[in-house]
Amino acid sequence: MPSIDISNVTKRYGTETALDGLSLSVERGEIYGFLGPNGAGKSTTINLLLDFIRPTTGEVRVFDLDAQADSLEIRQRTGILPEGAELYERLTGRQHVEFAIESKGADDDPDELIERVGLSPDAAAKKAGGYSKGMAQRLTFATALVGEPDLLILDEPSTGLDPNGARRMREIIREENERGATVFFSSHVLGQVEAVCDRVGILRDGDLITEDTVEGLRDSMPDQTRLRVTLDRIPDDSDAALAAVEAIDGVSSVTPEGRSLVVACEDRAKTEVLHVVEEYGVTVEDFETDESSLEDLFVAYTTGADGGREVVR
Numbered sequence: 001m002p003s004i005d006i007s008n009v010t011k012r013y014g015t016e017t018a019l020d021g022l023s024l025s026v027e028r029g030e031i032y033g034f035l036g037p038n039g040a041g042k043s044t045t046i047n048l049l050l051d052f053i054r055p056t057t058g059e060v061r062v063f064d065l066d067a068q069a070d071s072l073e074i075r076q077r078t079g080i081l082p083e084g085a086e087l088y089e090r091l092t093g094r095q096h097v098e099f100a101i102e103s104k105g106a107d108d109d110p111d112e113l114i115e116r117v118g119l120s121p122d123a124a125a126k127k128a129g130g131y132s133k134g135m136a137q138r139l140t141f142a143t144a145l146v147g148e149p150d151l152l153i154l155d156e157p158s159t160g161l162d163p164n165g166a167r168r169m170r171e172i173i174r175e176e177n178e179r180g181a182t183v184f185f186s187s188h189v190l191g192q193v194e195a196v197c198d199r200v201g202i203l204r205d206g207d208l209i210t211e212d213t214v215e216g217l218r219d220s221m222p223d224q225t226r227l228r229v230t231l232d233r234i235p236d237d238s239d240a241a242l243a244a245v246e247a248i249d250g251v252s253s254v255t256p257e258g259r260s261l262v263v264a265c266e267d268r269a270k271t272e273v274l275h276v277v278e279e280y281g282v283t284v285e286d287f288e289t290d291e292s293s294l295e296d297l298f299v300a301y302t303t304g305a306d307g308g309r310e311v312v313r
């Protein structure tokens, strides 16, 4: 039985279509990475799961329950880390955790949860009004863990966390998953989900453009290369040069870095990149290539002119 089952859901805000016939299912015990650039529809999807908003058409089920009719039971069994969660400025961190425990009728030890997310007892004794972004994120994560939820919904969980905090969060996600929790993890940064997720779905403009394991996504890509081209100088008409390289068939992104251009492209486009650059009156002094990073892959999926569909085929 899937923990999350979204079938053919469309969500419109006035004339804006946030989700366009989205179907997605997450099996019990899976860690699912839900990826997409800003505005793709990730938060809208999460809000539908919790009945904070309702679909224009289509059906949403969580734990095989109806997201609208059974929303109380669903929320009771779910731990939520919303994006930009608001804290009560006058309550201490510990009081937030106590409140979450009380609301869920759970019997967790607040100090254990606080320690688990790496918040010091001193910090937990302070009013949340003075918390840094990272502290606020850790505290909200602690409240999401209350009551050993069957499902953890984490919206951009590494926001504001330093590398240690992000690592701790990944460890806890794995521990929770080993305990049996399903995890639905949204992010616009692929690097943060690849280390923990069993499966990844990529959303663009309200449409799931691909869904696979990280390895599967890698295999489905044509041989992608990251090419670094170092020029003798920046071309006079650098904007036109960038546009010309971007327009080459097989190039998915171009980033200028001083006198160098970093080009994510298919292997077959490499020579053409060098030719096109030299048409702008500059000399290629050096170039090197390395295997494409997953980040390039994500960029190829989410910024390709055809919405990445070509890459998927």
Ligand SMILES: Nc1ncnc2c1ncn2[C@@H]1O[C@H](COP(=O)(O)OP(=O)(O)OP(=O)(O)O)[C@@H](O)[C@H]1O
Residues within 6 Å of the ligand: 013, 016, 017, 018, 036, 037, 038, 039, 040, 041, 042, 043, 044, 045, 083, 188
């Ligand atoms: N209440 C609303 N009223 C009108 N349009 C909305 C509303 N909420 C979201 N949208 C639109 O729906 C689309 C999807 O937004 P959503 O917040 O779900 O994206 P997201 O993937 O979560 O983005 P981000 O990574 O920036 O949080 C966007 O075009 C957004 O402008």
